[in-house]
Amino acid sequence: MRVILVAAARPNFMKVAPVLRSLERRGVEVVLVHTGQHHDAQMSDAFFEELDLRQPDEHLRCGGGSHAVQTANVMVAFEPLVTDLAPYAVVVCGDVNSTLACALVAAKASVPIAHVESGLRSRDRAMPEEVNRIAVDHLSDWLLTPSADADANLALEGITGPRVWRVGNVMVDSLLHNRRRAEGSDVLERLGLGGGGHVLLTLHRPSNVDVAPVLSGLVDVALEVSRERMVVFPVHPRTRQRLRETGLMNKLEQAPGVVLVPPLGYLDCIRLQDTADVVLTDSGGVQEETTVLGVQCLTLRESTERPITVTEGTNTVVGSDPKRILEAYRALSSGRSEHRPEGWDGMASDRIAAVLTTVAPPLAPERPGVAVMPVELDLARASAALLHDAGQLVPSCEPIPLQEKARVLA
Secondary structure (H helix, E strand, C coil): CEEEEEECCHHHHHHHHHHHHHHHHCCCEEEEEECCCCCCHHHCHHHHHHCCCCCCCEECCCCCCCHHHHHHHHHHHHHHHHHHHCCCEEEEECCCHHHHHHHHHHHHCCCCEEEECCCCCCCCCCCHHHHHHHHHHHHCCEEEECCHHHHHHHHHCCCCHHHEEECCCHHHHHHHHHHHHHCCCCHHHHCCCCCCCCEEEECCCHHHHCCHHHHHHHHHHHHHHCCCCCEEEECCHHHHHHHHHHCHHHHHHCCCCEEEECCCCHHHHHHHHHCCCEEEECCHHHHHHHHHHCCEEEECCCCCCCCHHHHCCCEEECCCCHHHHHHHHHHCCCCCCCCCCCCCCCCHHHHHHHHHHHCCCCCHHHCCCCCCCCCCCCHHHHHHHHHHHCCCCCCCCCCCCCCCCCCCCC
């Protein structure tokens, strides 16, 4: 059984790493494809080593360009690969342009699609990611959701039944797997932050960084907060460019309470989150990570596709108005409390592997000629995959029974 697993941009890698390990433990031949959507080494290549993720089998090198150019370039590069490899399925993660591009190619080649982190909705179609999510979900055979609200979103769009599998949050798999390793990061010492207690700021959404008045207001928030507490700001390449163009970078560079750093590795990022008092972000993944870490998070957007981080986590959606942000910041109580919504337990990738190796593609009747292949555990491949996980899980020595039902959350 051959599966193509697509990695594309920084938010993908944390999802891809545990899924790759779990699939290979089940004897699946996984072809790891890096589209190169994030072509900056700090935004992609460094993550392979830090996430215990082997190097990709194929690198498409399709970074840069507008949304249309990027999507088209990935499709052109990915199509011949699908033709040559003839995979049983293509597994895509999240909501970046490469996710949509590879799903479109697979759908037109009659290859079943699995969408990891399916069913998330922000209800904001001005976000390119929202368009990507909706399109990919409607193309996919297996919709692998992180939580009950994602199931409900799909049901509202008429997607129910055997296509939808609630498996839990695969981002949490990577976080729990790497949290102890992150404790060994020396990022606090490198940045002169002592024992933490800082405010962490991350910005990259076009709605925040491409609109000059909005970006200016968020910079003012950072400057105001920095008078009370150190603000650490890892600057995304896109954000850095906009800050330079608007002259706002000078204001930040001159502020003694603001620490500007280039994009950081995954372990450094987790360490900075884990030791922060508050995180200000427009990142979906950070909303999830802070929930698990128990760190208070203010989301600088008008909506979130991860409402469970608000209802069951530590997140508050505050928008981009500076006055509202500062009011919410000053109203925060001290202390932390870790929250683990159902299925955020480090086992999501195992459930995903169980679904893909035991559940026939639900859209197979609409796709004549696609074979349904049950899989048996290949111990040689499983043992090799196990090395990536430091021996924490032991593969079964028995073949997977054909009648085995995928273990998913009720």
